[in-house]
Amino acid sequence: MKEYRLSVDPRILELLGPNLYTNIYYVLAELIANAYDADAKNVYIISNKDDIRVEDDGHGMSYEAGDIAKYLNVAGVSRTTEDESKTKSGSRRKMGRKGVGKLAALSVSENVDILTVADGEKSGFVLSRRPENGDELKAIEDEKIVFERIEDHGSAIIMRNPQYRLHQTLAPVKRNLLKIFPLVDANFRIHIIRGNKTVTIDAFDRSIMGELSTLITLGDKFAPLCDLVPDSYPARRPDLVAAEAKKVMSITMKANDGKEHEYTLEVLGWIGTYKTTRGRKAELTDFPDNFISLFANEKMGEFNILPVVGQNKLTEVYVVGQLHVDLFELTELPDMALSNRQGYKSDDPRYEAVREFVRNELLAEILRKRKTYTDIVNADKKRLKEEAQRNDEAKLRAAVDGFRKNASEEAANALAVLGVNASREAVKDVISRSINVHSPDLGLKAKVDSQKKKILISQTYPDKAFADIIYQMLVFNNVPPDDILYTNCDDEVCRVPEDRAVYDYLREFFVESYSTQKIFVLFVTSENTKASWGAITEVGASWITKIDHKIFNIHPFRPEHPLNDEMQWQSTNRTEPTNGDLWMIKLNADIFCQKIEAVCDSLDYKKKNRTQNMDHLGTLVSIRDRI
Known part of the structure; x- marks a missing residue:
């Protein structure tokens, strides 16, 4: 009989579980990161009537080989050397570090089923906020270990009777996941499933680039994004879109060995501004579209630093960006993540350096580009307005000339009919009637004046x-x-x-x-x-x-x-x-x-x-x- 024991005071689960994460998408991001660290190629997020299931086709965990015991070592540091910073395949850098991400699902459900299979060996147990008999977790019988999408290897996290729910439509789920987990490609795909509907995320959401008016990319990896920004004003494009080199800074820090060393801090990624903020009202559980996120080793560390680096300028509502700083997760340096895994320690020198760069250089530069864009748009609007005004003025001029011609001709004709001996009053009456007939021709005057x-x-x-x-x-x-x-x-x-x-x-x-x-x-x-x-x-x-x-x-x-x-x-x-x-x-x-x-x-x-x-x-x- 397999036994599953937590190597931590179980009360930590009740204290941290419900409070560690405040948003379903943060939870999903942690579970997706775990799948990534397991070398999975596919992650399946399945929204059922009574549960939310996250399955992956990674290596899975073997009870016999001690993988599960290691998994249940809550808060056990998983990266202490450079070799340990790589996944089992050696092809990826691990995202996890503190080992508390496994508690993420407890923010959604009091009891979470953990199912896994490694080379055909199945194991399963119930992770609970209140374990039985102190540190014992309830085992799940082999015949009840059933997967929906995987077979020989992988894991499943089943959050039963979840406290949070996903959107009823899949598009918002995709949008929110991409904001906090953009590392998707043909080798790592996320499938969102509800009933018979499936949405697959296998590429960065390039549609966001089509909504931008300005863009700055940092580093060669992100330079191709410039080609996706619409070319609204070709002659001014260099003023609106720029591919720049990555930002490189030198920083001195005390490593885990207690000695100070000099490190190279590199900032890559992109920052831009939307053309408009119309139609961007999100639901309360959504991540807003206006943010500057920080990532390390491709995992989101802080969703939005804009409130920290911004200066409350009105134009900041148009700003959006994703910046990558892998030095934040360098194994030999202290962990700088907050305990809730949703931000960084504000006094860490790496965080301070990045914050100052974004505030004083990057944000200021993209806002200058935004002002240039606004000036161009306003100038274009003014030009069109002036053209309309000149056209209306020309129409008014033609109308007045036509009025004078018609009025004088009709007056002359009337005078000829009346004879030269017509009284002054009769002539004035004829001209007056003629003016009244043709006065509607002057209807454009008010329009011209208003412009x-x-x-x-x-x-x-x-x-x-x-x-x-x-x-x-x-x-x-x-x-x-x-x-x-x-x-x-x-x-x-x-x-x-x-x-x-x-x-x-x-x-x-x-x-x-x-x-x-x-x-x-x-x-x-x-x-x-x-x-x-x-x-x-x-x-x-x-x-x-x-x-x-x-x-x-x-x-x-x-x-x-x-x-x-x-x-x-x-x-x-x-x-x-x-x-x-x-x-x-x-x-x-x-x-x-x-x-x-x-x-x-x-x-x-x-x-x-x-x-x-x-x-x-x-x-x-x-x-x-x-x-």
């Missing part, structure tokens, strides 16, 4: 700090950034589109057109204005076209004609003449808000009240009681 920029902030770059305050106050008063033309704005949507000449672009907003919508100009004037040809040009253009404008002036400069210098302007001070800090007295702060509100009234924006505007302005610039 044009509404506000131009005219300024010089040395006065950008003051122009930024005006811009922020406009946005605070519900003016859409897309309605503002501000050439030095930090928000790309307000700047002149890429590859457009500045003055050609501005000319479209100053020239008279058949559309009556003109741009409202907010002039930022200072001593710098006299030295800027561009600012002077804008002043002259606004005077010629009689465009409405407001003046925001920096003392001691005095605005002059052709600006409307008879109109009250807003005055702001600097602590130093050229580039000092800005400040204003309460009266001028009130005038500032008054002018912003007047612009909003003129263009039908829903403005804030004076108290709200004064309070917000006080957060942007120093407001003093007196000079």
Whole structure:
């Protein structure tokens, strides 16, 4: 009669079993890793009505050869030398190290059947959170040791009455497993089975690359992933997708022998950003799509370090990546994994080095690429919008010309019929009726007006700090950034589109057109204005076209004609003449808000009240009681 005894206080099972893992996919990853270490070529995850079964066609365990006794040595270190770091076949590096992964299934079920066969020798027992008679585990009779997918060699872990369940559809199961166990190929396949449905995972999920806008790969092994990213903007592809060499760092650590040695830490893998986050709402038990995972020896050690390395930037929600650092699992170095097997010790020098590299270099670089992508997309949208505007303007021009021609012809014909002696009132009546008939031709005017920029902030770059305050106050008063033309704005949507000449672009907003919508100009004037040809040009253009404008002036400069210098302007001070800090007295702060509100009234924006505007302005610039 075979006996199965745990070589550990059985209470550890009750304490650790239910708490060691908090997610069914972490559990499956541990069991899959065990199969990998057993040189399995196939793992079968079978979801039945009353159990979840994980079978593999690895070597299996022999009771007679002592394999099972070794298996039941919970927390027994399995890798102490480099030779022990290899699997029995010698072709794989072992993923397991602490020997607690076998407890993973106890997080799902109180009692787990362990079945195994090695060269025809069958063995089986029940791993339980509460073993009988102290450390004894219940044996399973040979005739009840039945496998669903394997025959002569392999193992099966059967989690009965599981606490967690897999998704009802197999696609999400595949997606989640690939996030935490990407090491699959023709030599190691995972089969997910429910009833008569089967999904096989035998390759990295390349579909994720098709969802990316940017990508950086580290190391030759991952460089081919670049070819899978869509080529949306061929001319700018080098700015969006890059295959880089692996990151190599030198690090000094104390090994298990107590001596310090210098090691080479290598980071390989990939990091990218999604085109969009739409449609990525996952179920509560799912792993999110937004993460940076760490792997060692192909096994996931920490699912997401993004909260640790990120800086809470909005664009970080687009980031996804998988990084591989095998030094984390070097046999001669201390084990750095947390006891729950779902992360690493934060004070380990290897973890600190990788964390700093990702935070300061890799994440910063991919976010720069993401910004480039966003700028390109916005520029493309603006170009299409401008083309539509020019087309609509041309249609409006043709409509007006047609209106004039038709109206005058019909008026002339009517006058000829009436005779030259027709009364003035009769002529006016005929023309009026003609205009009424053809007025629908002007229906495009509203559409053309709505597409044009509404506000131009005219300024010089040395006065950008003051122009930024005006811009922020406009946005605070519900003016859409897309309605503002501000050439030095930090928000790309307000700047002149890429590859457009500045003055050609501005000319479209100053020239008279058949559309009556003109741009409202907010002039930022200072001593710098006299030295800027561009600012002077804008002043002259606004005077010629009689465009409405407001003046925001920096003392001691005095605005002059052709600006409307008879109109009250807003005055702001600097602590130093050229580039000092800005400040204003309460009266001028009130005038500032008054002018912003007047612009909003003129263009039908829903403005804030004076108290709200004064309070917000006080957060942007120093407001003093007196000079």
